[in-house]
Amino acid sequence: MSKPLDILVIDDEKVIADAVVKACSLENYSIDVASNVTTAIEKISKKYYSIIICDIMMPDGDGFQVLNELQAKNNDSALIMMTGYSTVENAVNSLYRGALDFIPKPFTVDELLSSIYRANKYQQIKEKQKQSSRNNRKVELFYVECPTKYYRLGHSSWLFEERDGSVLIGVCDFFLATIDSVTEIEFLAPEDEIAQGISCLTINSRNERIHKIHSPVSGRIIDVNNNLKLISNLIEKDPYFEGWVYRVIPHDLGYEIKNLIPCSSDRMQSRT
Amino acid sequence: MLFKKIGFRLIFAVALTSLIIIGVFAYFNIKSQTSSLISEVERHANQLGETVISSTRFDMMLNQRDRIQQIINSIGTQPQIRDVRIINKIGKIIYSSDSNNINKMVDKRAESCYACHSEDQPLEQISITERTRVFRVFPDSNRILGIITPIYNERSCWQADCHAHPTNQKVLGVLDVSISLAEVDKAIITREWEIVIFAIVAIIAVGLLIAFFVRRWVSNPVQDLLDATQQVSQGNLNYAIKNLGDDEIGKLGSSFNNMTKKLAEARMQLFQSDKMASLGRLAAGVAHEINNPLTGVLTYSSFLLKRTKDNPELQEDLNIIVRETLRSREIVKSLLDFARQSVPKKNNADINEIIEKAISVIEKQLSVKKIKIAKQSENNLPKITVDSNQIQQVFINLFVNASDAIGTNGGTITIVTKQISLSPFGVAQLKKASCPRRHSLIDNNFKIDGLPALRVKVVSNEKEGIIHLDPVYGKHRNDYNTGFKIDKDTKFVCPDCDSSLVQQDKICPRCGAPILTFEISGQGVYEVCSSENSNWEKWDFVDSAGLKEYIEIKISDTGCGIHKDDLPRIFEPFFTTKGQKGTGLGLAVIWGIIDNHHGTINVESEEEKGTTFIIRLPLTHQRQV
16 A cells, blocks of 8 residues: 655765664665765656655755645655754744754754654655545545644644633644544643753653654743543544643744744645 | 133132232332332421521521521421522522532522522422422432522512612522421332332232132042043043032032943943853854754754663663753753843742752862851742742852862851842832833833833834833833933833823822823733933832842852952853853853842952852742733
């Protein structure tokens, strides 16, 4: 059903590229390496890679060039950005512009593999969606899109601005669809500060993978949804309403919202 | 050189003025005294003349010439009287106290005769001043005053037996008395000297008095100002003028002090932000460079960990590598977080446990240097919400600093932890404030003492400006620099939507000015008097919370201490006293971490005795909503 999982890793640091190669070999993916943007673009034009893992800052260019190239060629490879903490803002921006995910460097093998796992799932879901829409009049529902008036950071977390100035944040259903069923959620506590693009929630899934969710906004947590702790699969049942995670007082929503995708645009796209 | 001093110039001007005034006064005084003395002598001489005439009258009637001569002689013997003469109509001296002159002719054109004989027909009646003359016989002799008294013809003269004088003659002759002015001149000179001495003494006295006051009120304050400006121009912005008076110079001095203080603050902020910016660039660069090798270590070690699941011994060691690498990752991140003034990752922790961990990290290092650690921790301290990694780093850095300060001769580091309560007034910070329409009024571009201020638009008589309010509750270091006066009719509005911030039906209880009100999301309402000079403000939310609970950690060492000039600078990035060995980042990072935890860090130090760092971390930095 699914295509053979081909991965391209792009990084000028050989040690990192090698590490990614070794990690992927644990899961028997076929992997290719490019050490700069030019070679990467060459390789992409010759071969289809299911997942591309790309460093943001490289001597001869940046990950955005790869992203632009993919979009220009209508290439639906899943792009995972690798970034240092100094470029988290860039990484968040890359999600806005169409990258699937990013992993902050340095990362552990587990972090890398769970990101690849999700990207793989993402590709499978997209594939199934295509097939079902091709074969069927009735479109099968693989995940629930986030409601209008919501904003999302890539496909991982959503944000809803309440009238009192606070925001609710939670996990997108698409993200939940790409992980196996949730076994445990690790929350931050009220009063904790969170920052856009930095992990704010850890979800353990049944296949013992650990998934970190990037926060869509910077701010201070004022409330945590305790129902999530009481009702085991609430987050999967109702990820957008009853399954909210934190209530946050944002620090600078006006600025950060520019990097978030309005969910209303998704609906327009899916209708067309 | 001396004339270039303002004090000397003032003294000179005053002395010159008093010299002129006293001089003129003295001149006229001497002149009037001289003339009154002379006229006194004149009157005296005139009287003498009349006396001589009347005393000789009888003898003249009898034509007893010997007796007349005798009288004149006896009068002439008086010391002041130089000469007494009687001159007849044709100018012959017929009597004289000086016998040599008798029978000599006097020239009518002689000075003594001139008054009457200037015309062809001699005058018969002339005033006393015209009859008087002052002259010197020789240029170097004493002055002499001469007075002529005419002897008029009268009935008894032409009826006398001798019939010496015809009836139609009006004036028979003149009596000429000359009196020496030696005594008078001496008196005049004495008076002159007296006045000159008085004038000199007066001028000197005035000069000294003026010098004293000018020195006290002008020269010294001006010199102080001058010293201060020189100090400031040399870069010492902490210099303040002491002993300010209440006059204009005093006010100038206090506004100078104020100005340098503001300048120092501005420079400090500029310096701080400049350092922060360069630190940020450096940290970002370092983090990026270090991240790659760290990624290698982390991925390979976690990779190994996955591959060696059946080797528990290896797993244990690998776990340590992975754990420590993860810690390095947090450290790199916190460096960046500090540079970006970002947020800590907090969890509940026991501060004493964190201290224990920090001690265990550098225990060996300390025992080599013979440094003892003394702990006095309060038991049952509540758990505190902090980023343990960051706080541990703070303690490690402080311990390393302390051991560097102690050196190799051994010493003690004392750690005291306890719970304290402090009032929120003057401490609590307004981190968000909004207008009724929820526009944020926090201005990140304008900071008061390093904290973003509250921005308020003021509108008055079609003029608009922005004022900034101190975000620290109770400090009131507001900035009202709008360029126009804020009065009763001034409107205070939100800069974004122009909605009024003034609270209706309430005025400042201290000065009656309108009260501005701000909504503090989740923390009630903050009220502050709109007047620049009032310091009334109220934040019920914070006040009602009462005293705030802190955990205080004191870390003292018995090291070399910090020089008091260095004390204000130790938290600046890149400030170091360790020379090449230090980066100057340690305390700056510590400061940033404590600040991010809403805590405070202070230092007390005495040279050669030791240094104490006092850290206060709020137990719950804001009440939960």
